[in-house]
Amino acid sequence: DAGVTQSPTHLIKTRGQHVTLRCSPISGHKSVSWYQQVLGQGPQFIFQYYEKEERGRGNFPDRFSARQFPNYSSELNVNALLLGDSALYLCASNLVRGLTDTQYFGPGTRLTVL
């Protein structure tokens, strides 16, 4: 079975630009979560989507947005990029069971903002 896939692998942008990151979850998983991991830190929760609806949002500005498509793939969009947005962006495919879930991470997209 294919694991979680993310694209692109690496991305270089300049301040003020917009970026779109993509994620395809594990087949059969209907939920994805997005995380930002700054170098030397643990991942920080940005969003969770389940069945195309937002179920959770972390403490990130409105410049960050996401959506989930009918095939359960997802996009993370970041507008007006800042230098501080440089990080590894991780997508997790969530196997939801009742009120909890198990998260499996993709390889991430490394974003550099110059």
Place this chain on the structure above:
Amino acid sequence: QKEVEQDPGPLSVPEGAIVSLNCTYSNSAFQYFMWYRQYSRKGPELLMYTYSSGNKEDGRFTAQVDKSSKYISLFIRDSQPSDSATYLCAMSASGSSNTGKLIFGQGTTLQVKP
């Protein structure tokens, strides 16, 4: 104060040693506890998943949760150079509003020397 505290290390041990990795947390609502392994520039890989207090063993890995002390541990027996990586603890609370949201520690960098 961070919700989850983890010593970043680095921790250096000889091959074959028993490794002990730990996290403390402050939120008594956390009920699900995970350990992830992350190799350099890769996504986190789920190692262990534990619900509530107690021990769980999987091969060379043992996870312990002590909710009364708000303390979790991961033990690695007969450590190998291939175990060299960053180990992230993660936890979540129950309930639909918390599904998909993991709170991570900073990660501990482990080096196992041949």
